[in-house]
Amino acid sequence: MPPTLASLVHHSALKLTVRAGEGHLDAPVRWAHASELADPVPYMEGGELLLITALKLDAEDPQAMRRYVKRLAGAGVVGLGFAVGVHYPDVPKALLDAATEAELPLIEVPRRTPFLAISKAVSAAIAAEQYRAVTAGFAAQRELTKQALSAGPEGLLLALAGQVDGWAALYDASGAVVASAPDWSTRRAARLTADVERLRERPAPASSVVAGAEDRVELHSLGTGRRPRAALAVGTASTLGTAERYAVHSAIALLTLTTERSRSLHAAEQRIGAAVLRMLLAGEPDHARTVAGNLYGGLLDAPFRLIVAEVASASAARVRVGADAASAAASASASASGEGGAETGPGSASAAVRAAVADASAGGDPLAALVDVVEAAAARSGEALLVVPYGERLVLLVVDGGSGVAACAEYAAALEAGRGTSGREPAASGEEAELVMGLSAPAGPIAAATAYKQAEQALSVARRRGRALVEHEELAAGSVLPLLADDAVRAFADGLLRALHEHDATGRGDLVASLRAWLSRHGQWDAAAADLGVHRHTLRYRMRRVEEILGRSLDDPDVRMELWLSLKATSMGSD
Numbered sequence: 001m002p003p004t005l006a007s008l009v010h011h012s013a014l015k016l017t018v019r020a021g022e023g024h025l026d027a028p029v030r031w032a033h034a035s036e037l038a039d040p041v042p043y044m045e046g047g048e049l050l051l052i053t054a055l056k057l058d059a060e061d062p063q064a065m066r067r068y069v070k071r072l073a074g075a076g077v078v079g080l081g082f083a084v085g086v087h088y089p090d091v092p093k094a095l096l097d098a099a100t101e102a103e104l105p106l107i108e109v110p111r112r113t114p115f116l117a118i119s120k121a122v123s124a125a126i127a128a129e130q131y132r133a134v135t136a137g138f139a140a141q142r143e144l145t146k147q148a149l150s151a152g153p154e155g156l157l158l159a160l161a162g163q164v165d166g167w168a169a170l171y172d173a174s175g176a177v178v179a180s181a182p183d184w185s186t187r188r189a190a191r192l193t194a195d196v197e198r199l200r201e202r203p204a205p206a207s208s209v210v211a212g213a214e215d216r217v218e219l220h221s222l223g224t225g226r227r228p229r230a231a232l233a234v235g236t237a238s239t240l241g242t243a244e245r246y247a248v249h250s251a252i253a254l255l256t257l258t259t260e261r262s263r264s265l266h267a268a269e270q271r272i273g274a275a276v277l278r279m280l281l282a283g284e285p286d287h288a289r290t291v292a293g294n295l296y297g298g299l300l301d302a303p304f305r306l307i308v309a310e311v312a313s314a315s316a317a318r319v320r321v322g323a324d325a326a327s328a329a330a331s332a333s334a335s336a337s338g339e340g341g342a343e344t345g346p347g348s349a350s351a352a353v354r355a356a357v358a359d360a361s362a363g364g365d366p367l368a369a370l371v372d373v374v375e376a377a378a379a380r381s382g383e384a385l386l387v388v389p390y391g392e393r394l395v396l397l398v399v400d401g402g403s404g405v406a407a408c409a410e411y412a413a414a415l416e417a418g419r420g421t422s423g424r425e426p427a428a429s430g431e432e433a434e435l436v437m438g439l440s441a442p443a444g445p446i447a448a449a450t451a452y453k454q455a456e457q458a459l460s461v462a463r464r465r466g467r468a469l470v471e472h473e474e475l476a477a478g479s480v481l482p483l484l485a486d487d488a489v490r491a492f493a494d495g496l497l498r499a500l501h502e503h504d505a506t507g508r509g510d511l512v513a514s515l516r517a518w519l520s521r522h523g524q525w526d527a528a529a530a531d532l533g534v535h536r537h538t539l540r541y542r543m544r545r546v547e548e549i550l551g552r553s554l555d556d557p558d559v560r561m562e563l564w565l566s567l568k569a570t571s572m573g574s575d
Contacts, residue, residue, distance in 0.1 A: 002028040003125035005049065005079045005105050011121055014113050016081070019091050021105030027078040032122040034115045039071065046076025049107070049122065051115045053083045059092040069098040080104060081118065085111030130242065137246025144247065148254045156254060157181040163247040166215065166236035170255065171196045173229055173376045188214075189233055195219060196231045204228045218248070222256045230255065269295065273388045277395060281452055285445035296397075299384035302527055303400040303442040307408055308455040310393045311366055312436050312463050353407075357414045366435035367394045370411060374398070377407035395452075400442040408437060412469035436462040439471040444522060493566035499549045511549070512567070514542040519564045523554075 006025040009016045018025065030047030036055040037043075044050075050072060058064050072080060080099060082091050091108055099106035109118070140163045147155035157168040158181035169180035169189035175196040180189045195210050199219050206228070210217040215235040221228035232255055234240075234248055276296055279288035289300055353373055371387055374396060378385040385404055386397035398404030415435060438459025443451035454472035462470035500511045514532060518539065521528040529536040543554060552559045 002030075002129050003122050004028050005107065007125065008049070008118065008121060009107065014118060014121060015110050016113070016118075017108040017110075019082075019096055019106045019108050020099040021079070021103050024078075024103060024105050027105070029078060029122055029125075031126075032081075032115075032119045034119070038068075041071050041075040044072075044075045044077055048077050049079045049081055049118070050077050051081040051083070051109065051118060053086040054092070054095070055087055059088060059095050062094040062097065065092070065094040065098040066101070069095070069102045069104055073102045073104045078105070079107055081107045081109045081115075083109045083111065083113075083115070133242035133246070136243035137250070140243065140247035141250040144250050144254055148258060153255060153258055154179045154181065156251060156258075160234065160247060160251045161185070164234055164236050164240060164244045166234065168235070168251070169233040171231040171233065172380055173200060173372065175200070175231075176380050178230070178380075185235065188235065192217065192219070192233055196233070199231055200228050220248070220252050222252065224256065270388065272296070273386045274390075276386065277388045277390070277397070277448075280445055280448035283446075283449060285448070288445060288448075296384055296386050299386060299397060299399065300445045303444060303522065303524070304397050304451075305400050305405055305442055306440040306448070306451040306455045307396040307398060307405075307437055308390075308393055308452070308459045309367060309370055309396070309435060309437040310459065312434060353410050353414050357411070357418050370394065370408070370435060370437075371396075373411045374404050374407045377403040395455075405439070408439065408469060412437060412467075415468040435468060437469045438462055439469060441472050442522075444524075489565075489569050493569040496550070496562065496566045497570060500546065503545075503549060509542060509545065511542055511546050514539060515546055515563060516567050518543060519560060519567070523560075 004026055008014060008029065009018055009025065028047065029049050030045070032049045032051060033040075033044075034051040035043070036052060036057075038056050040050065057068065069080070082088075082095065084090055091106065096106060109115070140159075143163070144156055144159050147159040151158075153170050157170060157179055160168045161181045167180065167182060167185035167188065169185060169192075170178045171189075171193075172178050175193040177186060177189045177193075180186045192210060195208065196219060199206055199208055199221055202221070204221045204223055206221045208219045210219065215237060216239065217233055217235045218240070220232045220234075221230075222232055223229035232248075232252060234251075236244070240248065272291065272295060276288045276292045279285070279291060285300070292300060357369070371394070375385060375387070378398070381403040383399045383402045383404060385399075386395075388395045388397075396404065396408075398408075436459060438455040438457065438461070440451035440454040440458070443454075457475060458470040458472040461475060462468065497512065500515070504510055504512055510532075514528075514534075517528040517531045518525075521531065525536040525539055529539045532539065547554055554560060554563075
């Protein structure tokens, strides 16, 4: 606590006496200053204890004292010390009445107490308070460091919340809450997403204050690059003190170290990722799993997609213009995010995506901006992600149907919206470098080489059509699937699946939906069972019933092909 009038009054060596304003002695004293000016207000900053002997004042004039005291109180002076026995034997009644009326503390200073002693007492108390604050700050720094090392960002936030007697939250680059402490603060922190997004658009390091009805929140960007990688929010009931400020600054430094991976670590991860990718493309999935370990191993346990991205010149990237290209962009976005998924049009792009596009358009690295967007989305959803520079290209291996695919679609939509139309001419000043991406169909580790070829083919089409993103499944949309609308094909499909439909109509199981889910997941029991919301043993039983009813083995790839095409044909016929 800084020195107060009460602490000075209780200072045994000063022998001070309160004559007025007893109810305001808890006011903190920023400094003690002696002045005999008739109007010292122009030289006051507020928070001072003013010491006078009334050398140049008519201290017995009620009107003059009322004006004098009123100006002092209006300037923020917290107290008036009057030395008795110098020019006046006692505190003049006019001054006492004026101080009482204004509720300004009036302190009687005995003749034997020099003003210098009061100034020294205030100075010593301020110095002691600053020392306590610095000591507490260093102690907080040690505690925060300990928690960061032992419990990660969550432990650090909990310790910080205790240090500031409030709450703290960590956000990713998109403004989503990554962690908060205490638990009750999660909902409060979530309401600041828009403020965090605005903070991200400012050059780093940046900070802002959000004053609400319930608390005061400080927002600080985290990261060493031009675009912050994260943000810290600290909510308190009042303005932070010196010790609390030390704690916040320590947390900023520690969280920056936590969120910013070192270059050597990043390079090591990239080397491991490159090795995993080479093994997958060489048809060695088992070796790839061994090398991937815990870093990327989970990514290979479920269907994934390969994304190949590169920067192409604008003039070489466009042959289609206008509505046709815009329609294709919408198709790619919807296909990547899934039917009925979140809208990914330019109007709905998140602030993080808009900032990444703006940075790339302003001369930044489009591939680096893509990585930032996809990594943020994957981290937010807890998905594994493999990013490998591959010559002049960038290869990303992402979870099928996950946040990484959706982030690519959103980024592509924002890119094409920023270009205006897909067919605009390049600027006269020279060639424009624009990002193009190709997205493979879902695949497993054993089919990684095929997925890479699919992504390359889609990338080639994206480059020729001036599209930001093309999915490989779009390339086949005009070939086989429309042929299934033929009446003969539909008749064959109805006949093949009739027994299953009749079985399902009796209410004894959902074999058709189960078969569709199992085939769509390439026979992966866990993934298909999860889609259906059933146990994998239940799904295995249903597939045995399908084999028994149809008299065919699902181990036969021709049978699986016929069943899948039949399901597609019947679904088209019902539309």
